[in-house]
Amino acid sequence: MTTLKTLTWRRGAVVAAIIAAGVSGLALPADAHATDAHATGRIGGTPAAAATASAGAASVDHETWLRDVRPVIDQARAYLQERTSTARPGEKPAIVLDIDNTSLETYFDWWFPPAVAPTRDLARYADSRGVDVFFVTARPDFIHPATLYNLDRAGYPVAGLYGRSIPDLFDEVSAYKTAQRAAIEKRGYTIVANIGNNTTDLVGGHAERTFKLPDYDGLLD
DSSP, X not given: OOHHHHHHHHHHHHHHHHHHHHGGGGOOXXXXXXXXXXXXXXXXXXXXXXXXHHTOOSOOOHHHXXXXXXXXXXXXXXXXXXXXXXXXXXXXXXXXXXXXXXXBOTTTOOSSOOBOHHHHHHHHHHHHTTOEEEEEEEEEGGGHHHHHHHHHXXXXXXXXXXXXXXGGGGSOHHHHHHHHHHHHHHTTOEEEEEEESSHHHHTTOOSSOEEEOOOTTTTTO
């Protein structure tokens, strides 16, 4: 790693943290009809998480969060196993992942955030099954090198990374993310799963299945 790359990452990490903390404020209200792995509307995988969410969470501890993440990722893994077992000849399957608090633990460690371990394991599993892993983020694309470096450092396979250009920053996040998934499909891919922790990550179609991680009433946007 060159000195220039290190400096680029350090500058970018600071910007990434600022963006991760405030970028959701640019989003307009999401479509209320988004579907996810928790059709009952219960956030997370435990009664404690549901109670916290319904009360309007002010914080959530790391252990509880990971405990609520794992059941959703387990469902996604089971689906990927089944889906890749019946892949059509010549098909190019892909999954799309959000980044902040879906792939990287930004809420808990904004400086060089580590991987969300269950999500990273799922991404590696997908890669081992011939599924390409794409990342579509609300982060601006001018910190693309820093984000890509962080994902690589965290152990993710990366087939592609999509961040918002300056004009995109003024558009609705859900519309931007939908357009990027459509762009991936135009490259000949079939998006078999789309995973995020916000409805703006998931609405708009262009994915066979969606899986929503807990966000505790927007706390982990």
